[in-house]
Amino acid sequence: MKRFLIFVFISSFLPFVSSMKAQNYNWFRVSTYITAEDVNRMTDAKWLDSVWTAISTRLKIDKVYIETHRDGKYTGEAALVAAKKFFTSKKVAFGGGITYTPESHSGRWETFCYTTDAGRSEVKKIAEYTAKHFDEILLDDFFFNSCKCEHCTAAKGNRSWTEFRMDLMRDAAQNLVVGAAKAVNPKVKVIIKYPNWYEHFPALGFDLGPETKIFDAVWSGTESRNPDADQHLQAYLSYEIIRYLDNVSGGRNGGGWIDAGGMTYADRFAEQAWMTLFGKTTECVLFNFGSLTRPINESLKAAWQGTGTSFEWSLMDAKPTLASVASVAFKEVDKVYSKIGKPVGIKSYKPVNSVGDDNLQNFLGMAGLPIEMTPEFPDDAEVVLLTEQAAYDKDLVAKIKKQLKAGNEVIITSGLLKVMQKELADIVELRIGDNKALVKDFGRFGSSKEKILIPQVLYYTNDAWEDIPAIDKGVQGWAFLLQARYEDGMLWVLTVPDSYADIYELPEGVLNRIRAIAGADVNVRLEGPAKVSLFAYDNNTFIVESFLDEPIKIKVKVNDPVKQITDLISGATITPATESGMAANPFMRFMNRIWLRDVKETKTFEIEIKPHSFRAFKQN
Numbered sequence: 061m062k063r064f065l066i067f068v069f070i071s072s073f074l075p076f077v078s079s080m081k082a083q084n085y086n087w088f089r090v091s092t093y094i095t096a097e098d099v100n101r102m103t104d105a106k107w108l109d110s111v112w113t114a115i116s117t118r119l120k121i122d123k124v125y126i127e128t129h130r131d132g133k134y135t136g137e138a139a140l141v142a143a144k145k146f147f148t149s150k151k152v153a154f155g156g157g158i159t160y161t162p163e164s165h166s167g168r169w170e171t172f173c174y175t176t177d178a179g180r181s182e183v184k185k186i187a188e189y190t191a192k193h194f195d196e197i198l199l200d201d202f203f204f205n206s207c208k209c210e211h212c213t214a215a216k217g218n219r220s221w222t223e224f225r226m227d228l229m230r231d232a233a234q235n236l237v238v239g240a241a242k243a244v245n246p247k248v249k250v251i252i253k254y255p256n257w258y259e260h261f262p263a264l265g266f267d268l269g270p271e272t273k274i275f276d277a278v279w280s281g282t283e284s285r286n287p288d289a290d291q292h293l294q295a296y297l298s299y300e301i302i303r304y305l306d307n308v309s310g311g312r313n314g315g316g317w318i319d320a321g322g323m324t325y326a327d328r329f330a331e332q333a334w335m336t337l338f339g340k341t342t343e344c345v346l347f348n349f350g351s352l353t354r355p356i357n358e359s360l361k362a363a364w365q366g367t368g369t370s371f372e373w374s375l376m377d378a379k380p381t382l383a384s385v386a387s388v389a390f391k392e393v394d395k396v397y398s399k400i401g402k403p404v405g406i407k408s409y410k411p412v413n414s415v416g417d418d419n420l421q422n423f424l425g426m427a428g429l430p431i432e433m434t435p436e437f438p439d440d441a442e443v444v445l446l447t448e449q450a451a452y453d454k455d456l457v458a459k460i461k462k463q464l465k466a467g468n469e470v471i472i473t474s475g476l477l478k479v480m481q482k483e484l485a486d487i488v489e490l491r492i493g494d495n496k497a498l499v500k501d502f503g504r505f506g507s508s509k510e511k512i513l514i515p516q517v518l519y520y521t522n523d524a525w526e527d528i529p530a531i532d533k534g535v536q537g538w539a540f541l542l543q544a545r546y547e548d549g550m551l552w553v554l555t556v557p558d559s560y561a562d563i564y565e566l567p568e569g570v571l572n573r574i575r576a577i578a579g580a581d582v583n584v585r586l587e588g589p590a591k592v593s594l595f596a597y598d599n600n601t602f603i604v605e606s607f608l609d610e611p612i613k614i615k616v617k618v619n620d621p622v623k624q625i626t627d628l629i630s631g632a633t634i635t636p637a638t639e640s641g642m643a644a645n646p647f648m649r650f651m652n653r654i655w656l657r658d659v660k661e662t663k664t665f666e667i668e669i670k671p672h673s674f675r676a677f678k679q680n
Contacts, residue, residue, distance in 0.1 A: 083122045084120035084121075084122055085120070085122075085390060085394045085397070086394055086397055086398040087342070087397060087398045088337055088341075088342050088343060088344065088394075088397055089122035089123055089315075089342065089343040089344075090119070090120065090121055090122050090123075090343075090344055090345075090346070090386070090390055091121065091122060091123040091124060091125065091315070091343055091344070091345040091346070092115075092121055092123075092124055092125070092345060092346045092347075092348065092349045092352060093124075093125045093127065093157055093198075093200070093317075093345055093346070093347050093348050093349065094124055094125065094126050094127055094143070094157070094348065094349040094350075095127050095130055095159075095348050095349070095350065096127045096128065096129060096130040096131075096133055096134070096135045096159075097130070097350075098348070098349050098350045099126055099127055099128075099135045099139050099140065099143055100135055100136060100139045101139075102139050102142045102143045102146065103136075103138055103139050103142050105142070105146075108142070108143075108146055109146075111349075111350075111353060112146070112150070114353050114381070114383070115349070115352045115353060115381075115383045116150075118377060118380075118381060118383040118384045118387050119352065119383040119384070119386050119387040119390075120387070120390075121152060122152070122153060122343075123152060123153040123154060123155070123343070124143075124147055124152060124153075124154050124155075124349065125154070125155050125156065125157040125198050125345065126140060126143045126144070126147075126154055126155070126156055126157060126194070127156075127157040127158065127159060127200075128140065128156055128157065128158060128186065128189055128190040128193065128194075129158050129159060129160075129186045129189070129190070130159040130161060130200075131159070131161050131162070131163055131164065132161070132162045132163030133163070134186075134189065137193075140193050144193070154194075155194055155195075155196035155197065155198055156190045156191075156193060156194030156196065156197045156198070157190075157197070157198050157199075157200060158186055158187070158190055158197060158198075158199050158200065159199075159200040159202050160172055160183060160186065160199065160200075160202050160203050161202050162179075162182075169202070170206070170207075171202060171204060171205050171206050171207055172205075172207070173205075173207040173209055173211060173212060174205055174207070174228050174229065174231075174232045174236075175207075175209075175211045175212050175215045175228065176209075176211050180232070180236055183232060183236045183237065184235075184236045184237075184240045187236065187237045187238075187240040187241040187244075187250075188240050188241065188243075188244045190241065191240075191241035191242070191244040191245040191248045192244055192245065194245075194248065195245065195247050195248055195249065196248065196249045196250075196251070197241060197248060197249070197250045197251065198251045198253060198279065198345075199237070199250070199251065199252050199253055200253060201253050201254060201255035201281050201317075203229070203232075203233070203237070203252060204225075204229065204255075204261075204264040204265045204266055205225045205228060205229055205264060205265040206264055212224075215228075221263060222262045222263045225262075225263070225264060225265030226262060226265055226266075226267040226413075228265060229265035229266065229267065229271070230267050230270055230271060230274070233252075233271055233274045233275065234274050237250060238250045238274055238275060238276075249276040249277070250275055250276055251275060251276060251277045251278065251279055251314065252271070252272075252275045252278055252279070253278070253279035253280070253281060253317055254266065254268075254278060254279065254280055254281060254301075254305060255281045256280075256281035256282065256283055256284065256291070256293060256297060256301060257281075257291065258301055258304065258305070259415060259418040259419055260415070260418075261413065262413040262415070267413065268305075268308050268412045268413060268435075269412045269413065272305075272308055272309040272310075272312070276312075277309070277312045277313070277314045278305055278308075278309045278312055278313050278314070279313065279314055279315045279316065279317060279345075280301045280302050280305045280313055280315070280316050280317065280336075280341070281301065281316075281317050282297070282298040282299075282301060282302060282316035282317060282318050282332060282335065282336040282339075282344075283298075283317065283318045283319045283321065283332060283347075284296075284297045284298045284331075284332055284335070285319075285321050285322040285323070285328070285332075286322045286323070286324055286328060289321075289322040293419070293422070294419065294422040294423055294425070294426050295328075295331055295332075295335060295426065295593075295607055296335070296421075296422040296423075296425035296426045296431075296593055297419070297422045298316065298318070298331070298332050298335030298336050298339075299335040299336070299338050299339045299425070299593075299595065300339075300421055300422055300425055300431060300433060301316075301339075302316055302336060302339030302340075302341050303339050303403055303405075303431075303432055303433060304410065304433040304434075304435075306339070306341070307432075307433065307434045307435055307436075308412060308435045313341055314341065314342060314343060315341050315342065315343035315344060315345055316336030316337075316339070316341050316343070316344050316345070317344075317345045317347060318332040318333055318336060318344065318345075318346060318347070319346070319347040319348070319351070320351060320354070320382055320385075323360065324360070325360050325361070325362040326356055326360045326361065326362070326371065326373065326385045327362055327369070327371045327672040328672075329382070329385050329386070329389065330370070330371040330385060330386075330388065330389035330392075331371075331605075331607070331672060333386065333389045333390060333393065334370075334389065334392070334393050334605070334674060335605075337393050337397055338393075338400075338403075338595045338603055338605075339403060340400070340402060340403050340597075344390075346382075346386055351382055352381060352382050352383040352386070353381050353382070353383065354381055354382045355379070355380070355381055356376070356380040356381060356382060356384060356385055361373050362609075362671075362672070363609070364609060364610075364670070364671035364672065367611070367670055367671065368670055369670045369671055369672060369673045370392050370670065370672070370673035370674050371385075371388055371389060371392065371672070371673075372388065375388045375391075376388055395628070395629045395676075396603070396628045396629060396676040399601060399628050399676070399678070400595075400597045400599070400601045400603065400628075400676065401597035401598045401599030401600075401601060402597060402598045402599075403430075403432065403595065403596070403597055403598075404430070404432060404581070404582060404596050404597060404598050405429075405430035405431050405432035405581075405582060405595075405596060406429055406430060406431055406432060406443065406445055406578045406579060406581065406582065407432055407434055407438035407441040407443070407444055407445065407581065408421050408431050408432065408433045408434070408444075408445040408446070408447065409433075409434060409435075409436070409437050409438060409444060409445070409446055409449075409450050409453075410433045410434070410435060410447070410449045410450070411435060411449065411450065411452040411453050412435045413452070414449040414450070414451075414452035414453075415449060415452075416447060416448030416449045416451060416452075416475060416476075416479070417447035417448040417449060417473055417475040417476070417556070419560070420447050420473065420475075420556065420560060421433055421445075421447070423560040423561075423563045423564075424445075424563070425593055426563075426564065426590060426591055426593055426607065427563050427564065427566070427571055427574075427590040427591075428571060428575055428585075428586040428588070428590065428592055428593060428594055429574070429575055429578055429579070429594070430579075430582055430593075430594045430595055430596045431445070437453070437456075437459045439459075439462070439463070441468070441581050442468050442469065442580040442581050443468065443469045443470070443471060443577070443578055443579075443580045443581060444463055444468070444469075444470050444471070445471045445578060446460075446470060446471065446472045446473070446476055447472075447473045447475060447476055448473060448475035448476045448478075448479055450472075450476060451476055451479050451480050456480070456483075457480070457483050457484065457486060457487070460472075460484075460487065460551070461486075461487065461546070463549060464487070464546040464547055464548070464549025464550070464551060465546075465547050465548065465549065466548070466549065467548035467549055468549050469549055469550045469551070469552065469577075469580070470549070470550075470551050470552070471552040471553075471554055471577065471578055472484070472551065472552070472553055472554070473553075473554050473555075473556050474492060474514075474515050474517055474553065474554065474555045474556050475556055477490060477492050477517065477553055478492050478515070487544070487546050487551055488519075488523065488524055488544035488546065488551055489519075489520060489523065490517060490518065490519050490524065490542075490544075490553065491517075491518040491519075492515055492516065492517050492518065493516070495515070495516045496513055496514065496515060496516065496558065497513070497514050497515075497516050497530060497532055497536075497538050498511045498512070498513050498514075498532065499511060499512055499514060499530040499531060499532050499537075499538075499540075500512060501529075501530070501531040501532070501534070502528055502529060502530060502531070502540060502566075502567055502569065502570050503528070503529040503531060504569070505528055505529075505567055505569035505570045505573055506567030506568060506569040506570065507567060508562075508565045508566060508567055509565065510565055512530075512557050512562040512565060512566070513557060513558040513559065513562070514530060514538070514540065514555050514556075514557050514558065515555060515556075515558070516538050517538060517539050517542060517553055517555050518538070519539060519542060519544070523544065524539075524542055524543065524544035524553075525542065525543055525544070526539040526541075526542055527539070527541040527542060527543050527552070527573070527577075528540040528541035528570055528573055528574075530555065538555070539553070539555065540554075540555045540570065541553070541554055541555070541570075541573065541574065541577070542555075552577060554574065563590060564590040564591055565590075566590065568587070568588055568589055571588075571589070571590060572587045572588075575587070582596045583596070583600075583618060583619040583679075584596050584602045584616060584617070584618045584619070584679070585616075585617050586604065586614060586615070586616060586617075587614065587615035587616075587617060587664075588612065588613075588614035588615060589608075589612070589614075591606070591607045591608050592604065592605070592606045592607070592608065592612060592614055592669065593605045593606075593607070600622075600678060600679040601628065601676065601677065601678050601679070602616075602676070602677055602679075603674055603675070603676045603677075604616065604667065604669055604674065604675050604677075605669075605673070605674040606669040606670070606671065606672065606673060606674075607672060608669075608671060608672075609671050609672070610671055611668060611669065611670050611671060612668070612669050613666060613667070613668050614666075614667060614668075614669060615637070615664050615665070615666055615667075616664070616665045616666075616667060616677075617662040617663070617664050617665075618662060618663050618664075618665065618679055619661070619662055619663075620661045620662065620663060622663055622679045622680065623635075623636075623680055624636070624680050625665055625677040625678065625679055625680065626677060626678045626680055627675060627676070627677060628676040628677060628678055629675070629676060633680075634665050634666075634667065634677075635665075636663040636664055636665055637664045637665060637666045
């Protein structure tokens with residue numbers, strides 16, 4: 061009955077599918093986006109058949125998106141007709157696609173000017189042309205505005221660029237794209253795919269509040285690529301952006317979008333696909349069709365290959381392509397996708413269009429905290445995590461007080477404290493300025509290998525209290541984690557290193573303590589180093605993914621009354637680890653519950669994770 065209800069939900073959510081066939085995977089679909097350049101070649105039947113054969117013999121594709129415009133060039137109608145006819149014959153679903161980029165004269169990406177009559181007319185014309193040929197349109201993520209021509213600077217007036225662009229693009233979405241498309245084809249559904257750089261949306265005109273309501277659905281850019289690339293995105297973003305945009309849009313995030321840009325080893329492409337689907341979206345699109353035939357050579361074979369990792373190089377064909385990598389990745393995640401439930405996690409409040417502590421939640425996710433970002437203050441949570449972004453809410457202090465008065469807890473970052481020091485003084489008087497400390501000693505919680513630069517959070521003794529110390533040369537110290545009671549609740553202040561990369565250098569004891577404090581709403585948590593992520597679900601399943609280059613043994617603490625955990629892929633069961641030493645002493649267990657925040661009885665399981673691999677479990 062439950063599987064039937066899930067099927068009904070997915071079917072009702074995706075009514076706008078052309079030429080739909082039964083999908084090839086368990087409850088998710090794999091798609092690919094075809095750029096205008098490749099679509100224009102599809103009048104050559106021989107070429108099209110050869111490319112499709114090269115892809116489809118390696119990877120099962122459920123759907124394609126056929127682009128009508130990119131870089132100032134339209135796809136010809138003959139090519140569109142040929143493409144639709146071909147994919148219909150292959151029983152592959154299709155929709156349309158648009159990339160709103162004009163022809164570039166600078167050699168760099170440019171956006172349309174949405175203030176001039178010529179620019180607006182062209183945007184509308186593209187939408188009308190696409191709606192004429194398709195009942196569904198997916199926008200590539202260039203539907204934003206970065207133009208600063210003389211027309212834009214004049215139209216901006218006294219508004220900030222953020223205000224001007226959000227006003228401009230709301231109007232363009234409603235009248236030039238969605239409205240124009242539906243005037244031509246009332247049945248058409250228009251979907252906006254948002255980029256991976258969600259922290260910076262407002263400044264370029266993306267207004268998540270009303271805009272997600274204008275479009276029929278949203279998609280997320282989950283291409284996290286490599287953290288040393290120009291955007292410096294963490295792998296966890298491929299999961300977290302799915303969760304946030306799903307929460308912002310009221311459950312209308314229909315898919316994620318990955319590519320192989322900057323790929324230095326094949327596993328990184330597979331990880332993007334897994335993380336996208338761990339967020340429990342129903343579709344993953346691969347950008348792009350032409351790149352799926354790209355040969356994959358030995359230079360992309362990681363050192364850990366051959367050790368039984370989740371992406372196994374040996375499972376690809378003799379002459380692998382990017383389609384081969386994708387096929388292995390999707391087959392592996394297909395083994396668990398239908399068995400996991402709805403994602404749950406530590407509620408982190410990010411108001412729509414807020415900025416501050418950019419991407420911090422993704423670093424915390426990489427450090428083993430399962431994060432669920434939400435655009436509304438989560439009144440139903442035992443613990444709420446607030447970063448600097450939350451300061452955008454003018455009523456934030458009142459909401460924090462309400463949370464604390466109810467006997468719940470709030471964790472704020474040092475970044476939020478710094479911008480709201482005066483307002484938060486009504487709860488606890490703390491001081492934070494520009495002074496820094498360089499530390500590696502965290503007392504009983506261990507030491508880091510290298511020194512970490514942190515802001516100095518100061519407090520009044522006995523009004524607040526240090527929980528995790530940060531000690532310099534054994535004679536001076538600051539609070540890395542601080543607690544302050546307010547009525548029946550507890551406010552915690554988490555000091556965030558100046559470089560978020562140092563979160564990965566924190567001792568296991570520090571990370572374990574933070575996970576225990578923050579994880580009251582999740583019945584499972586990790587104990588171990590950073591770069592191992594946890595994904596929890598409401599049906600007592602969870603996934604552990606390691607981004608480390610070496611195998612790792614890690615502890616999983618699960619709330620009672622769990623007797624064992626079962627591997628969802630192998631079927632093997634794991635029983636709780638036997639306690640020894642102080643952990644077996646009833647008095648010490650009682651003290652740990654008070655001192656180390658083990659407020660709920662737990663059982664500990666020890667598991668091993670291969671490099672860049674995941675394991676999924678059911679609690680029994």
